[in-house]
Amino acid sequence: MLSRSADSLYWLGRYMERAEHTVRLLRVRLNFMVGQTRPRQAGNDKGWQQFFTALRQPAPLTEKGYVDGEAALKMAHDLTFNGDNPHSISGCISLARQNARFVRSQLSSQVWEHMNRLYLRLHSWQGHHNWHDERDNFFRELESSVSLFQGLAVSSLLHDEGWHFIQVGSHLERVQAVCSLLDAHFRYFGVDGGKRLATEDPLSGIGVLRACNSFEPYCRVYDPRPEISQVTSFLLLSPDLPNSVRFNVTQISQQLEQLAAATETRLAADLNRMAGKLQAHLQYSQIEDVIEVGPAAYLGEVLSACDQIHGALYDTYINYPAEEAFA
Amino acid sequence: MATQKEAEIPPGLALFSNYALDTDYFDEMFQLDGRPRDAYRKLLQSILELQATELTQRQQAADLTFLNRGITFTVYGEESTIERIFPYDILPRIISAQEWNTIERGLIQRIHAINLFLRDVYHEGRILQEQVVPFDLIYSCKNYQREMRGLHVANDVYTTIVGTDLVRLPDGEFAVLEDNLRVPSGVSYMLANREVMTQVFPGMFGGYGIRSIGHYGQALLERLQALTPKGRDATVVLLTPGIFNSAYFEHTFLARMMGIELVEGADLLIRDGFVYMRTTGGLQRVDVIYRRVDEEFIDPLHFRTDSVLGIPGLFNAYRAGNVTLANAMGTGIADDKAVYAFVPEMIRFYLGEDPILQNVETYLCGRESERKYVLENLDKLVVKAVGESGGYGMLIGPFSTKGEREKFRQQIQADPRNYIAQPTLRLSRAPCYIDGNVVSRHVDLRPFILYGGSPDETVIVPGGLTRVALREGSLVVNSSQGGGSKDTWVLEHAELQEREN
Numbered sequence: 001m002l003s004r005s006a007d008s009l010y011w012l013g014r015y016m017e018r019a020e021h022t023v024r025l026l027r028v029r030l031n032f033m034v035g036q037t038r039p040r041q042a043g044n045d046k047g048w049q050q051f052f053t054a055l056r057q058p059a060p061l062t063e064k065g066y067v068d069g070e071a072a073l074k075m076a077h078d079l080t081f082n083g084d085n086p087h088s089i090s091g092c093i094s095l096a097r098q099n100a101r102f103v104r105s106q107l108s109s110q111v112w113e114h115m116n117r118l119y120l121r122l123h124s125w126q127g128h129h130n131w132h133d134e135r136d137n138f139f140r141e142l143e144s145s146v147s148l149f150q151g152l153a154v155s156s157l158l159h160d161e162g163w164h165f166i167q168v169g170s171h172l173e174r175v176q177a178v179c180s181l182l183d184a185h186f187r188y189f190g191v192d193g194g195k196r197l198a199t200e201d202p203l204s205g206i207g208v209l210r211a212c213n214s215f216e217p218y219c220r221v222y223d224p225r226p227e228i229s230q231v232t233s234f235l236l237l238s239p240d241l242p243n244s245v246r247f248n249v250t251q252i253s254q255q256l257e258q259l260a261a262a263t264e265t266r267l268a269a270d271l272n273r274m275a276g277k278l279q280a281h282l283q284y285s286q287i288e289d290v291i292e293v294g295p296a297a298y299l300g301e302v303l304s305a306c307d308q309i310h311g312a313l314y315d316t317y318i319n320y321p322a323e324e325a326f327a
Numbered sequence: 328m329a330t331q332k333e334a335e336i337p338p339g340l341a342l343f344s345n346y347a348l349d350t351d352y353f354d355e356m357f358q359l360d361g362r363p364r365d366a367y368r369k370l371l372q373s374i375l376e377l378q379a380t381e382l383t384q385r386q387q388a389a390d391l392t393f394l395n396r397g398i399t400f401t402v403y404g405e406e407s408t409i410e411r412i413f414p415y416d417i418l419p420r421i422i423s424a425q426e427w428n429t430i431e432r433g434l435i436q437r438i439h440a441i442n443l444f445l446r447d448v449y450h451e452g453r454i455l456q457e458q459v460v461p462f463d464l465i466y467s468c469k470n471y472q473r474e475m476r477g478l479h480v481a482n483d484v485y486t487t488i489v490g491t492d493l494v495r496l497p498d499g500e501f502a503v504l505e506d507n508l509r510v511p512s513g514v515s516y517m518l519a520n521r522e523v524m525t526q527v528f529p530g531m532f533g534g535y536g537i538r539s540i541g542h543y544g545q546a547l548l549e550r551l552q553a554l555t556p557k558g559r560d561a562t563v564v565l566l567t568p569g570i571f572n573s574a575y576f577e578h579t580f581l582a583r584m585m586g587i588e589l590v591e592g593a594d595l596l597i598r599d600g601f602v603y604m605r606t607t608g609g610l611q612r613v614d615v616i617y618r619r620v621d622e623e624f625i626d627p628l629h630f631r632t633d634s635v636l637g638i639p640g641l642f643n644a645y646r647a648g649n650v651t652l653a654n655a656m657g658t659g660i661a662d663d664k665a666v667y668a669f670v671p672e673m674i675r676f677y678l679g680e681d682p683i684l685q686n687v688e689t690y691l692c693g694r695e696s697e698r699k700y701v702l703e704n705l706d707k708l709v710v711k712a713v714g715e716s717g718g719y720g721m722l723i724g725p726f727s728t729k730g731e732r733e734k735f736r737q738q739i740q741a742d743p744r745n746y747i748a749q750p751t752l753r754l755s756r757a758p759c760y761i762d763g764n765v766v767s768r769h770v771d772l773r774p775f776i777l778y779g780g781s782p783d784e785t786v787i788v789p790g791g792l793t794r795v796a797l798r799e800g801s802l803v804v805n806s807s808q809g810g811g812s813k814d815t816w817v818l819e820h821a822e823l824q825e826r827e828n
Contacts (some may be wrong), residue, residue: 001607326598
């Protein structure tokens with residue numbers, strides 16, 4: 001497979017995953033607002049802060065340092081529809097589609113046409129006046145439409161190396177998204193800004209679980225009253241939860257092994273060692289290990305390992321020097 | 328042009344109330360007495376059974392299918408970049424088995440002669456020495472590639488893929504308007520039109536024996552593989568200028584059909600005279616490049632130094648015989664519009680046969696007597712720059728202003744070799760469904776010829792791309808100027824149709 005195609009498939013996976021995560025965060029955040037009577041409630045303000053930080057967007061602040069509620073709502077609209085903002089849903093889907101166009105010849109018609117319809121549908125919603133009142137419906141529809149991408153990919157694409165690149169991209173993106181969200185949570189709701197595994201308001205963990213599509217599974221495993229160390233343990237270390245960090249890192253590591261076998265490259269040793277090391281680290285971690293270093297430091301370690309994996313992926317498959325290939 | 332109304336559509340055909348039918352133009356569907364031609368009889372029946380609402384629904388279904396599949400081209404507007412579908416007409420253009428037989432034989436003969444000509448002008452130059460084609464015409468041609476002199480081209484195949492534009496004149500004969508020998512495009516629309524048509528109009532196919540075109544990709548791949556001794560083990564790639572090229576959809580479509588990599592210049596590199604592509608498993612040798620990049624952009628070391636689409640050193644690898652390009656370099660010499668005028672001579676010279684398909688009458692401004700005639704009749708003729716394509720660099724006399732004619736007069740006098748003139752062509756008209764009515768619009772036909780080195784090894788999928796000038800009265804079928812397209816059917820059994828009569 002062409003290196004450039006691999007690059008596009010990797011980013012196709014990443015952008016679709018990013019779009020899905022953003023949809024879910026937006027839906028959870030805006031639904032939470034509905035239950036709020038006073039817009040200046042402390043929880044509300046922190047909720048916005050957490051939201052914007054998790055999406056790596058600057059929060060709009062008033063002079064007094066609070067999040068400006070109206071401006072925040074405008075930004076929520078912008079994060080949905082503004083295609084020029086690469087962090088917005090529309091931006092992610094446009095970029096995903098552009099990458100899909102680069103590798104159109106390697107995708108199935110089902111996947112391509114689905115992406116194309118999704119793109120056109122989002123554009124047709126752009127001028128919709130009742131966006132605010134119908135948004136829950138809209139987000140649910142959008143969410144399932146975005147998720148359907150993975151379903152169609154599983155069932156209609158050849159599970160060859162191109163497939164592995166899509167999967168590595170989407171799992172890596174998901175790890176980073178969950179870590180960033182947890183990190184932001186500890187920063188705004190935690191005690192000591194994330195040095196200790198504790199939060200002021202245990203109920204705030206529900207929002208995090210919902211934003212990771214994990215509230216219902218959580219209730220099946222634990223007592224439905226969330227307890228922050230259990231929430232953290234579940235989202236970081238569960239072997240069975242498809243949104244947990246450990247689950248996704250295991251996938252990355254496996255996909256990378258298969259990728260090395262499929263391409264028969266001689267350059268994959270470093271990359272696979274990094275991924276395997278991170279996988280082992282998570283696999284043999286207990287929540288006590290997280291408590292010991294503090295959640296912020298633990299999450300920081302995982303995030304920097306992800307950055308290294310991303311870099312090594314490029315060195316191995318995409319940007320390797322030509323001389324090395326002839327050596 | 329005076330429109331002399333001599334023929335009438337039979338009453339009762341409300342859908343056809345605005346249908347123009349007269350002696351000035353050949354009508355694809357109706358005879359002059361208003362009766363449908365044999366090939367179109369069943370189509371007419373279907374149209375009448377379906378009525379306008381149904382037809383409109385099918386048209387919308389077809390448009391939606393194109394949109395959802397992303398079969399679009401990009402329009403760069405002021406406010407935002409939007410994607411549009413190519414206008415598509417749902418009524419097929421139908422060609423009888425007998426008509427196709429003539430076209431097919433004529434094109435195979437013509438393309439074979441052109442390839443013999445290309446080999447000749449880049450080697451011995453027999454046709455020039457015998458003064459069948461003038462020397463200066465060749466050496467003054469911008470598309471003459473000096474670098475190609477004496478270079479052996481794989482299997483002597485200069486043009487693996489040709490798209491020849493045919494028009495149908497008022498007497499019903501097909502004539503060749505131009506041969507596109509460099510990087511012809513449009514074949515994906517021929518294939519997509521058929522796919523969409525079978526989806527939205529399955530019923531219409533019933534009873535018609537329509538010849539299949541689905542083997543195009545396979546036939547093309549076989550011709551490309553045959554260009555190297557490796558044959559089926561050869562690594563073939565399609566070289567595209569990239570996502571911003573207006574034909575990008577076609578490039579992806581063809582690469583997918585053939586199961587080959589779609590590469591850009593940056594994916595290829597040259598090492599020790601061989602071409603490699605950068606893959607996830609390391610560098611991989613490339614044997615054949617189906618290039619959709621114009622030759623002046625293909626290698627910045629040899630041609631345009633400002634090209635960022637090309638691969639430095641590619642031409643040396645080509646010259647060393649380590650990679651094959653299709654089409655070969657230098658083929659533009661034969662679709663120069665002044666050289667075009669000599670194709671009938673080439674057929675006689677190399678094959679000793681009479682041309683089956685005629686050329687359109689052409690005046691070379693480089694010849695004094697013909698130039699004089701052209702300058703005196705600028706308001707009646709179509710003047711074209713010899714090296715241009717796609718409807719650019721053209722003066723359509725009857726529709727031009729005095730200023731435009733004056734501009735061309737000066738250009739012709741300054742550089743007569745660069746211009747030719749042809750009579751304003753009376754393109755045939757075919758039925759189109761537009762805004763709830765069936766109306767007649769001008770059409771041409773671009774069949775795609777896959778040449779393999781001899782007439783026996785040449786394949787033409789039956790039909791081609793029928794382009795339509797959708798604006799009433801317009802004779803310009805180019806998609807950049809209000810043109811659209813329609814599915815083209817070639818019928819199977821001549822005998823069967825006759826028996827039904």
